[in-house]
Amino acid sequence: VNKIYGDWLAQNAAAVQDALASTQTVAQEALTHIRTVISLGAELQIFHSYRDRVLKHYDLNVRQTFWQGVYYMFVSTFLINTVVQASLLWYGAYLTSQDRLTAGVLLAFMLYQGQLQNETMNLFQSYSSLIKSSGAGDQVFSLLDRRTPPPGLGYGVEPTEDDQDVAETSSLAVEFEKVTFRYPSRPEHKVLDGFNWKVPAGTTVALVGPSGCGKSTVLGLVQRLYDPSAGRIFVNNKDLRQKNLVHYRKQIGVVTQDCVLFDGTIFDNIVFGWDESEQNESEEEIEARVTRAAELANLADFVRTLPLGFETQVGEGGTQLSGGQKQRLAIARAIYRQPALLILDEATSSLDAASERLVQEALDHLLEQRKGMTTLIVAHRLQTVQGSDAICVLENGKITEQGTHNQLMRQRGLYYAMVGRFVRSGVMNH
Numbered sequence: 037v038n039k040i041y042g043d044w045l046a047q048n049a050a051a052v053q054d055a056l057a058s059t060q061t062v063a064q065e066a067l068t069h070i071r072t073v074i075s076l077g078a079e080l081q082i083f084h085s086y087r088d089r090v091l092k093h094y095d096l097n098v099r100q101t102f103w104q105g106v107y108y109m110f111v112s113t114f115l116i117n118t119v120v121q122a123s124l125l126w127y128g129a130y131l132t133s134q135d136r137l138t139a140g141v142l143l144a145f146m147l148y149q150g151q152l153q154n155e156t157m158n159l160f161q162s163y164s165s166l167i168k169s170s171g172a173g174d175q176v177f178s179l180l181d182r183r184t185p186p187p188g189l190g191y192g193v194e195p196t197e198d199d200q201d202v203a204e205t206s207s208l209a210v211e212f213e214k215v216t217f218r219y220p221s222r223p224e225h226k227v228l229d230g231f232n233w234k235v236p237a238g239t240t241v242a243l244v245g246p247s248g249c250g251k252s253t254v255l256g257l258v259q260r261l262y263d264p265s266a267g268r269i270f271v272n273n274k275d276l277r278q279k280n281l282v283h284y285r286k287q288i289g290v291v292t293q294d295c296v297l298f299d300g301t302i303f304d305n306i307v308f309g310w311d312e313s314e315q316n317e318s319e320e321e322i323e324a325r326v327t328r329a330a331e332l333a334n335l336a337d338f339v340r341t342l343p344l345g346f347e348t349q350v351g352e353g354g355t356q357l358s359g360g361q362k363q364r365l366a367i368a369r370a371i372y373r374q375p376a377l378l379i380l381d382e383a384t385s386s387l388d389a390a391s392e393r394l395v396q397e398a399l400d401h402l403l404e405q406r407k408g409m410t411t412l413i414v415a416h417r418l419q420t421v422q423g424s425d426a427i428c429v430l431e432n433g434k435i436t437e438q439g440t441h442n443q444l445m446r447q448r449g450l451y452y453a454m455v456g457r458f459v460r461s462g463v464m465n466h
Contacts, residue, residue, distance in 0.1 A: 048100050055093035062086045124149060207410040208271055208287065208377040209237040210258055215267035217253060227253050229433035231267070240403065240411040242421035244454060245430035251414045254430070255379050258412065259288060286310070289370030291399075293382035295362050297354030302339060303346040305354075306330070306368050325372055332401040333368035334394045335361070360394055367398045378403075378411045384420065396420070418458045427451065 066073055066082045073082055128145065131137035212233040218226055227250040235241050243251045256262060257269060260276055269276040271284070297305050306326050317325075326346060330336040338361060342348045354362045363383060370378060383399065384392045396419075403411060415421050422441040429437035429444070429451050437449050444451040 059089040207237040210235040242413040242424040289375030295366035329368040329371040
């Protein structure tokens, strides 16, 4: 009975946790994206979705409580209180009738048995709690059991001399060698298949291609947000897996379409992720760098209009700023880091014309200020990519075309067709 009950309870406890997590996910997403929910008129849909998950969680809890009650009633009332006590009383009466046991001893034994019964019931209750906890804990243990990077291949190791050299260089060379990549959620689909790509140090290279072809995946691999399924990635002729990740990422500046800001001041967000103590800079020097970064990012004029200046709170996720202001703040953060490798992933795609002009000017300032810096660009605007040293066309997980804008236009391939689409619609990536 305990085995059957324990197996069922563990499964049900896991289901209860899954239902609770699903309920919390709906609530969190709805509150995080409340403007989108309202603008789409999806309040009722969210309400029904949340209600269904709450009811499912409630039903699972009721079922679990019901069967726990049945189990306790069977074990406590029937087995222990009725069967065990009746058996002991019958056998004790039999021994008493045979003069092998006195009535006083039988009474004392029954009293002791009652005390033992209470402890036995506590044991059964602890058993149920343990089973429920183990069912819920399986999900936690599955996270703890995930494979972590081996020592020396990422976090928690001292930078090597090669890593220290990277900090002193103004650019990084990147090379992909026969890289294959699959997302764990879709192992049957190859995003990259035998992908080879070289980005010389100090060059500006644009990556274009149809939507979903893997452009952002390539940028994620460069940052080592995940490792390739096969093949290798080299940075300055060293396998990326052999580099100290913290030290390596200090040399990278990233500006994405959906830039992330943290609850704090404008100043805090510009210097976020940068350990000033390692640079031996005074507060005045740090403030000067922040101001310079804001100037180059076309952010300084806006900051001067604020009563608190750089100490102005941006709100959770940057809710107090417009889209263009958030992008320019992200660019200022990248400028402040003085990166050897700059990654621009659709940095202007979601902005209006006026904001895009200011952001594009900020990007131009950044590229001019960090001459010799390696830059990787993914963009849907022709004017953003056509001035690159090289434009690479990604299709079906491989580079199919590569060259300058004029060279690719003469080839009349996929890039030529994408430029034609841009002329008609204003967007290259379709």
